[in-house]
Amino acid sequence: MIQVHKLSKAFTVHKKDPGLLGSVRSLFRREQVVKQAVREVSLSIEEGEIVGLIGANGAGKTTLIKMLAGIIVPSAGEATVLGHVPWKRDDRFRQQIALIMGQKAQLWWDLPAADCFLLLKEIYRLPEAQYRETLDYLTEVLGVREQLNIQIRRLSLGERMKMELLAALLHSPRVVFLDEPTIGLDLTAQRAIREFILQYREQHRPAMLVTSHYMEDIQRLCERILIIREGELIYDGSLRQVMEKFATHKRITVHLRPDKPVPELSAELRALGEVLQRDAELVKVEVPRADVPAASAKLLQELPAADLVIDELDIGTVIERILSQRAEVPASELPASEPSAS
Amino acid sequence: MTRYLRLYASFLRFSFSRSLEFRLDFFFRVGMDALWYAVHLVFFGVLFQHTGALGGWNLDQVLVFAAALFFVDAIYMTVFSNNMWMLPILINRGDLDYYLVRPVSPLFFLSVRDFAANSFLNLVLAVSILAWALLRYPEPLPLLSVAAFGVLLLLGALLTYTMGMLFTIPIFWLHSKSGLREVGWSLGRLGARPHRIYTGWTRTLLLTLLPYAFVASYPVYVLFNGPSWQALAHTAAVVGGAFTLMVLFWRQGLRAYSSASS
Numbered sequence A: 001m002i003q004v005h006k007l008s009k010a011f012t013v014h015k016k017d018p019g020l021l022g023s024v025r026s027l028f029r030r031e032q033v034v035k036q037a038v039r040e041v042s043l044s045i046e047e048g049e050i051v052g053l054i055g056a057n058g059a060g061k062t063t064l065i066k067m068l069a070g071i072i073v074p075s076a077g078e079a080t081v082l083g084h085v086p087w088k089r090d091d092r093f094r095q096q097i098a099l100i101m102g103q104k105a106q107l108w109w110d111l112p113a114a115d116c117f118l119l120l121k122e123i124y125r126l127p128e129a130q131y132r133e134t135l136d137y138l139t140e141v142l143g144v145r146e147q148l149n150i151q152i153r154r155l156s157l158g159e160r161m162k163m164e165l166l167a168a169l170l171h172s173p174r175v176v177f178l179d180e181p182t183i184g185l186d187l188t189a190q191r192a193i194r195e196f197i198l199q200y201r202e203q204h205r206p207a208m209l210v211t212s213h214y215m216e217d218i219q220r221l222c223e224r225i226l227i228i229r230e231g232e233l234i235y236d237g238s239l240r241q242v243m244e245k246f247a248t249h250k251r252i253t254v255h256l257r258p259d260k261p262v263p264e265l266s267a268e269l270r271a272l273g274e275v276l277q278r279d280a281e282l283v284k285v286e287v288p289r290a291d292v293p294a295a296s297a298k299l300l301q302e303l304p305a306a307d308l309v310i311d312e313l314d315i316g317t318v319i320e321r322i323l324s325q326r327a328e329v330p331a332s333e334l335p336a337s338e339p340s341a342s
Numbered sequence B: 001m002t003r004y005l006r007l008y009a010s011f012l013r014f015s016f017s018r019s020l021e022f023r024l025d026f027f028f029r030v031g032m033d034a035l036w037y038a039v040h041l042v043f044f045g046v047l048f049q050h051t052g053a054l055g056g057w058n059l060d061q062v063l064v065f066a067a068a069l070f071f072v073d074a075i076y077m078t079v080f081s082n083n084m085w086m087l088p089i090l091i092n093r094g095d096l097d098y099y100l101v102r103p104v105s106p107l108f109f110l111s112v113r114d115f116a117a118n119s120f121l122n123l124v125l126a127v128s129i130l131a132w133a134l135l136r137y138p139e140p141l142p143l144l145s146v147a148a149f150g151v152l153l154l155l156g157a158l159l160t161y162t163m164g165m166l167f168t169i170p171i172f173w174l175h176s177k178s179g180l181r182e183v184g185w186s187l188g189r190l191g192a193r194p195h196r197i198y199t200g201w202t203r204t205l206l207l208t209l210l211p212y213a214f215v216a217s218y219p220v221y222v223l224f225n226g227p228s229w230q231a232l233a234h235t236a237a238v239v240g241g242a243f244t245l246m247v248l249f250w251r252q253g254l255r256a257y258s259s260a261s262s
Helices: A019-028 A061-068 A113-123 A128-142 A157-169 A187-204 A215-221 A239-246 A289-302 A315-323 B002-019 B023-047 B059-093 B106-112 B117-135 B143-168 B181-192 B200-206 B217-225 B229-256
Strands: A002-015 A031-045 A050-054 A076-081 A097-101 A175-179 A207-211 A224-229 A232-238 A249-256 A274-278 A282-288 A305-312
Touching: A002 A061, A031 A061, A031 A076, A031 A224, A031 A232, A050 A061, A050 A187, A050 A215, A061 A076, A061 A175, A061 A207, A097 A157, A113 A128, A113 A157, A113 B002, A128 A157, A128 A187, A157 A187, A187 A207, A187 A215, A207 A215, A215 A315, A224 A239, A224 A315, A232 A239, A239 A315, A249 A289, A282 A289, A289 A305, B002 B106, B002 B117, B023 B059, B023 B117, B059 B106, B059 B117, B059 B143, B059 B217, B106 B229, B143 B181, B143 B217, B143 B229, B181 B200, B217 B229
Parallel strands: A050 A207, A050 A224, A097 A175, A175 A207
Antiparallel strands: A002 A031, A002 A076, A224 A232, A249 A282, A249 A305, A274 A282
16 A cells, blocks of 8 residues: 655755854855655555554654655655555545654644535545444544534544544545554543544554554554664554563562572672662662573572562663664664564 | 636625624725825826826826826725734644645635725726726727727736735745835835836846736736737736736645644
8 A cells, every 4th residue: 555665855954053053154155954854765554554664853753744744855766556656646545545643633623523524525526325434433433523603712632632533534545644643632531542543443444554552552552663763764563562572671670588698799790781770778780681591590509689570671672772773683684674563 | 717706705794794893994995095095196197297207108198197006905805804904823833734624725814814895986986087097098999909998907906916925825824913015005106106227237127036016017008009019928927927926825834833842
């Protein structure tokens, strides 16, 4: 459904020195800087897939989504979505996609959602029966029937986001781009949105590309993730494989006995790995996976242990390390794109 | 075409229901435009205390010209002005995104989605002034001339919008507050006078590259001199040419649209 080959986007931005003098100088001489937002990204997404796009701020996630939605034109490369080149903006293409941006509203604030939906019905040329049926289904599943006739600006953030989702899905799109769909929402609303997305996927099988800074969203929604760093796609594969490949360490926590004095850590213990925490109650170290048995034995031997716990690194920490280039595996050794799971 | 008319009907419905919420704005707009009309009429009245003709037209004819100008302006203000005002803001803030993913011409959507229902009374007022100016005209006006005049005035309104867009679209590259809109507005004032007061290259310019004469002056000229195929073809060519140029320019602008980071 989505095919992307070596897609790139560069923006030219003006660089200006700070202050009034910088502004005056920029009137006569401007330094132009080319910012490579997306670099030769290739990927494919199939029907029914929910793919998570992960990256730090400014990594190029939104730029990639906007190119695939046909909003901005790439500098190089190719892409087809449902067989169409997105930035040619063919009506047949736009009739079948939806874009939801958590930080940008698409509904008119002064109008009740019901009025906005009527306008969308005209825009997407929805037959009356289909419109009624979809609207009934979506309002029921999202639980917003009571709010339909209230002005958008009087709704809570969570209700508004549900209305945004409803507006985007009213025409039953085959490809859905979700850019931070749960941003700013409380935990209950986040969960409701996630459940709705999963339910919608089950029933309609669209291809979905989701960006989110909340790992919970990614873990619950996506079997497959794309990690983008400085515009470059550095990982394309399953969430599980990220853990297998990059969670090269485990954390060992030793809870100390309260009746014993706090011991000094010997040079041998410190050499086991990175000491993350050490106080009167516990000692926490991060050690290579292969060294866990030996390190555990050594810790039990030298410390007055009341308990010992071994933890996997959580997915958020692993991805954060990959993004901040602190991953144990250097970027050059990260896997190339895998064939997509369909 | 039918779909776009249905869409426009939806825009009208929403615009009216929204505008009814802002009563103060409603009366403010009527007051402002009535004042603008009065200033123009007084200006021409004063002018004719010192001269008997302006660009070959007497006071009765100039009153028709002024009324034609009000009519075109009222259409522009009602149909396009709110949208034209918002466009630079939407482009600079990167807020065109949702308009670009809908299966509707974004140019149509962004140009007419907000009908200034608050200005609707001004349109009624302008039509009344135009009817008054035509009815008080001392000589009979052939029906065909009046019909051609009406069509040309509607094209004049389309041209006003087109020229406004041509000076606004550079925002895609300039990222300034309003593009070259102020330049366009200043040049547009040339069209607020009978085009025959200008001579030589200025008049040629107003009938070709900067075709502001076609906004109101040329239609009035056709009304008093009778419609000819050449005059109608000339107007259609100029308005059609400007509109086509604007559409091509708009497409180039969209290619340069960089949106904004979220």
